[in-house]
Amino acid sequence: MSEEILKALMQLFALITKQDGGVEEEEQRYVRSFLKRQIADTKYDEYYSLFKEYAGLNDLDQDNSGSREIKLTSVLDSVKILGICKKITSTLNQTQKVIVLVRLYELVNANRKFTDQRMAIITTVAEVFKIDKNEKADIEYFVTGNSPEKINGKNFLVINDDGDIPPDFLHIPTEKIDGEIIILMIPSVGLYFIKYTGNEDIYLNGLIISNRRIYLFASGSTVKLPKGMPVYYSDVASHYLQDKTTIRISYQVQDITYLFPDGVPGIRNINFSEGQGKLIGIMGSSGSGKTTLLNILSGLTPPTTGSIIINGVDLYQDKAKLQGVIGLIPQDDLLIEELTVFQNLYFNAKLCFRDKTNEEIRELTDKTLASLGLGEIRDLKVGSPFNKFISGGQRKRLNIALELIREPSILFVDEPTSGLSSRDSENVMDLLRELALKGKLVFVVIHQPSSEIFKMFDNIVFLDIGGYLIYYGNPVEAIMYFKRIDAQINSDIGECPVCGNVNPEMIFNIIESRVVDEFGNDTEERKMIPETWARTFSEQEKITTTEIVTESPPRNLRIPGWLSQFGIFSIRDFLSKISNRQYVLLTMLEAPVLGFILSYIIRYIADPNSDIYIFRENENIPVYIFMSLIVALFLGLTVSAEEIFRDRKMLKRESFLSLSKSSYLLSKILILFLISAIQAITYILIGNTVLGINGMTFYYWFALFTTAACANLIGLNVSASFNSAITIYIIIPLIMIPMMVLSGAMFSFDKLNRVVGSVDKVPWIAEIMPTKWSYEALMVRQFKDNQFQKQFYPIKKAESVADFKQVYLLPELNNRLEKNRDEFDLKGSVSETINDLVLLKNEISKENILVPDIIFQNVEDISPEKINGKLLDQIKLHLEKLDEHYSREFVTATNQRENMVMYFMEQRPGLYNRMKDMYHNETVEEHVRKVFEKNKMVEYRNGLIQQIDPVYKDPFPRNWFGFRSHFFAPRKYFLGRYFDTYWFNMGFIWFLTILFYITLYLDLLKKLVQGFRKN
Incomplete structure (x- = not known):
């Protein structure tokens, strides 16, 4: 005063x-x-x-x-x-x-x-x-x-032994006492006053009450009677609440224990029960298991043994029945820093009340903000703790508002006063006290509260190191209990006789007091170990039980449908991103700047004496395609790598709302896809324009966007699986480098380590790399579908196939056939050249499929057991027919190509060369045709593998699902038909994207990481 x-x-x-x-x-x-x-x-x-x-x-x-x-x-x-x-x-x-x-x-x-x-x-x-x-x-x-x-009897409460009280007065029966104790509640300010009319010794917080003197009955107060149980503040408050609340809660904790993954006990055999209208504190020194207990009590972490029963429903067995009953306010912020105070609460409310209109939710939001003293800052951006727009106390109150607006019946709060001033701390605790007075059951983890805050609690749960329960009960009584165990004088006095303050720090001092050595110095050994404290409490104190309630607890939660949740999540995420100008600026400029830098540097003019840029002569186009895909991969990963990690605390709280996980994830994916699409188009518009890549804008954009979209899902998986931003960004290179190496741009797949590489097909490990599929798609598309080449491609393909068969395949088959004949003529068998015979059979079988007009009927007879001179002659004759067929094909194709060139030269002079310069790139052709490949054909697994002109070679169908092929194949075979390489590859990347979404939804990577962590 x-x-x-x-x-x-x-x-x-x-x-x-x-x-x-x-x-x-x-x-x-x-x-x-x-x-x-x-x-x-x-x-x-x-x-x-x-x-x-x-x-x-x-x-x-x-x-x-x-x-x-x-x-x-x-x-x-x-x-x-x-x-x-x-x-x-x-x-x-x-x-x-x-x-x-x-x-x-x-x-x-x-x-x-x-x-x-x-x-x-x-x-x-x-x-x-x-x-x-x-x-x-x-x-x-x-x-x-x-x-x-006229007085209001419901504001009066009488404590006596005979029940003789005026009408409408509340009553707490007790054992025989002289006179009576009368308590008055002042509803407007929530104050309680107490007086005693008898002549016995009645104690208020350890101090004797003078007859007919008026005392303030503050939070945490205890009245000790000559006989019978003490009367606590919570007992009094609950009687006044009976007529004001319809909430009835019984919260029973039964034999809870918890073991960490390494087997170390975190919580040991805890039992207590509570009801509605209580504010419960959870206290203890660091490492005593306060937060672990809070997570167990709130339903986040299942106990190893024991159960938690809420109104007859097991929290972990029938969690769905308790949807919306429990709320959680973690120690860390649950706020979206980029949104305003109003927007944070507004979107949270929209996720809780599907039956309310937007206007009703706005009114409710404003009303809640006003009740918490946040109305004046409603339009301020929340900001981060390091870039503050609102104070720490205001942040805490807004965090509380997120739960307060939906009014859960049971609320768990972790360290609400951490980092706040004493005034802000008391304001926050006043809010929680008011919630309890409205009939809620509130659990609060708190470390070392002030006197005022300590007395606000109805009961405290006190833990010691190792998860031992060493006290449960009234807070002021706790001080007297520990003083009594420590044999201190005035152990029956809990608060200061003059000012009424209590000293919670005294409890910690008593618990952690050390043994003194012969020199009077404290040792590391405690006077009483945690186990002894726990045993002493269990022997001396009896935990009272509350009334068991079986009716369903009230639930104000009415979550919207899937589509509405998706819309709310999307709008919230979109607004949070566009409100961060720095994020928007960097995100939107990063891609075009990279596109300009890369394209400008590699805009190569072949003729050193000319200033005229010719696309056909630029040797860097394959590098540009490859680097563009790496840029898309990098941007897709970085833009998504922290998305879920940043929301993890908010997701932890929203898990109590039982919101749709898929709606949240798909809203994230939608925004990320939108960002990636914009980045891809701005990159392509700049880069392709500088390099003169014409007629391919959509195909380049879609390939880059598809790659970035797949990277978005990979980034989201990483973001959801690791608990550190540093770890996430360390993981990104581990993802990117294999994708770069196994994209096919840096190394030929047939020239890798034999364990990894493959001769006839792309290795399995490369098949799961989205960069391989997108690089192949763009290179093949750029070569065969540009405005110039697509007119000649079918003809050149037929010409290439016929040329390879005539020049390489058939001569080699004839050579193998001659080896078989020489051995057969000499020995009458082909024991030494049996592999050559098997190779002949395999290749002829392929040709039977590829050239159905020229079929070798006795292909099954090509075996060491059935070989004879006549069969060898038939094979010779069949190879000659194939040679004649491919010769005709080659001549026909060559003539068609020459006629087309001649037509262009005669009808439209100069157009042929202009189109070739604008649309065709010689280096791309060299890559997809493998012009400089030394081994034009190799033998592998009793077959001959074509190494040159892969872009002209269709993959040979093995089975309906055999989509694997050689690199740069022009078409892909799947389900009995051929598909254009570009669209098939894009489809396969989207298939991988869907698989990554499934792993994200099921948290498969997260579970794998946690499994490794446990081991």
């Missing part, structure tokens, strides 16, 4: 007592007693002298005759009273004003002199203080025992 307020009170006391004959001894005694309770002894004389001066006791002693003239309140006194009240009004809050009014009534009750003048002064004070008339009447009746106004 401030000096100015105390001086004002002395004036009010004096003005009241000097009426009707002056100050009497009982009134002076009350003032002296009041001052001794409020101030230190050194200040006592100063303020008592002030009272005497205002009351006129210093100016004139009482008349010896003892006669006292009854005086009416003077005009001057009335003016003084109004002035003093107005002064106090501008200084005190409403709670303090109520306390002042109670003290004024207590003053006049000291000698029970209730004259009209005195009561008129008190009425004036109440009116100026704007105290409700009904509450004033309740206070008057409570203090004096009479009231001219």
Whole structure:
């Protein structure tokens, strides 16, 4: 209480007592007693002298005759009273004003002199203080025992043994006591006052209660009776709540234990039960298992043994039945930093109330913000703790608002006061206390609370290192319990007799007190180990149980449908991104800048004496295609790598809402795909324009976008699986480098390590690399489908096939046939050249399929057992027919190509060369045709593998699902038909993208990482 307020009170006391004959001894005694309770002894004389001066006791002693003239309140006194009240009004809050009014009534009750003048002064004070008339009447009746106004019996509670109470009064029965204890609640300010009318020793927080003296019954208070159980603040509050709340909760913790993955106990055999309207603190030193217990109690971490029953429903067996009942506020922020205060709460509300309109949700959001004192900052961006737009206390209150707006029946809060000032801490705890007073059950993990905060709790759960439960019960009683175990003097006193403060730090000091060595120094050994503390508590204290409730707990949660959730998540994510200007600027400029840098550097002019750029001669186009795909891969990974990791705390809380995981993930994917699509098109528009790549904009964009989209899903998998941003960005190179090496651009697949490489097909390990599919698709598309080449490609393909068969394949088959004939003529068998015979059979079988007009009927007879001279002659004749066939094919194709060239030259002079310069690139052709391949054909697994002109060679169909082929194949075979390489490859990347989405949805990578971590 401030000096100015105390001086004002002395004036009010004096003005009241000097009426009707002056100050009497009982009134002076009350003032002296009041001052001794409020101030230190050194200040006592100063303020008592002030009272005497205002009351006129210093100016004139009482008349010896003892006669006292009854005086009416003077005009001057009335003016003084109004002035003093107005002064106090501008200084005190409403709670303090109520306390002042109670003290004024207590003053006049000291000698029970209730004259009209005195009561008129008190009425004036109440009116100026704007105290409700009904509450004033309740206070008057409570203090004096009479009231001219009708009182509200429901604001009174009587504690006695016979149940003889006035109508409507609340009652707590107890064992035999003299008199009764009466408690008054002031609803407007949530204050409780207590008085005792008997003559036995009744203790309030360890201090004896004087008969008929009025005491403030604050949070955490305990009344100890001569007989029977103590009466706690929570007992009193719950009785008043019975008629004000329909919430009924029974929360039972039964034999909970928890072992960490390495087998170390985290929580040991914890039992307790709680009901609605309670604020429960979870305390303990670092490493005692507070957060672990909170996670178990809230349903996040299943216990190793034991169960948690909420209104008859097992939290872990029937979790769906408790949907929306539990809320969680972690220690860390759950806020989206880029959104405003209003937007954070608004989108959270939209995910909770599907039946409310947008306008109703806006009104509810504004109402909630106003109730928490956040209305003035509704349009401010939240920002990060390091880039603050709002204070730490405001951030905490907004975090609480996220849960408060949907009003869960049970709320868990982890370290709500961490990092806050003492004032902000008390404001936050006041909010939680108010929730409990509304009938909620609130659990709070807190480390070392102040006295005020400590007394707010109805009960505390105290843990010691190793997860031992060493105390459960009333907080003020806890101090007395530990003092008693430690054999301290005054162990029956829980709070300071003068100021009423308690010292929670004392509990930690007692628990962690050390053994002293012979030199008087503390050792590392504790006086009592955690196990001893736990055993002592279980032996000395009995945990009371609450009423078991079986009715379903109320649920205000009405989550929207899948599509609505998807829309809310998408809009929320979109707004959070566009509000971050730096993010938008970098994201939108990164791709075109990279595209310009790369294309400008590799814009190569072959003729050193010319300034004319010719696309056909630029040898860097394959490098540009490859690097473009790597840029798309890199951007796709980096833009998504932190998306889920950044939301992990928010997802933890929203898991209590049972929202659709797929709607959240797909909303993320939609925004990422939109970003990747924009990045791809801006990159291509710049890069392709600089390099003069014409007619391929869509195909380049779609390939880059497809690659980036697949990278988005890979990045999301990584983001969801690792618990550190540093780890995530270390993983990105481990993903990118294999994709670069196995893309086919840097190394030929048939020239890799034999364990990895492959001769006739792309290796399996490369088949899962999206860069391989996109690089192959773009290179093949750029070569065969540009405006120039696509007119000649079918002809050149036929020409290439016929040429290879004539020049390489058939001569080699004839050579193998001659080896077989020579051995057969010499030995009558082909034992030494059996592999050559098998190769002949395999290749002829292929030709039977490829050239159905020229079929070798006796292909099954080509075997060592059935070989004979006649069969060898038939094979020779068949190879000659094939040679004639391919010769005709080659001549026909060559003539068609030459005729087309001649037509262009005659009809449209110059167009042929212009189109070739604009659309065709010689280096791309060299790559896809493998022009410089030394081994034009190789033998592999009893077959001949074509190494040159892969872009002209269709893969040979093995089976319906045999989609694998050689690199740069123009078409892909699947399900009995051929598909264009570009579209098949794009489709396969999207198939991989879908697979990565499935792994993301099922958290397969996360589970794999956790499995390795456990091992």
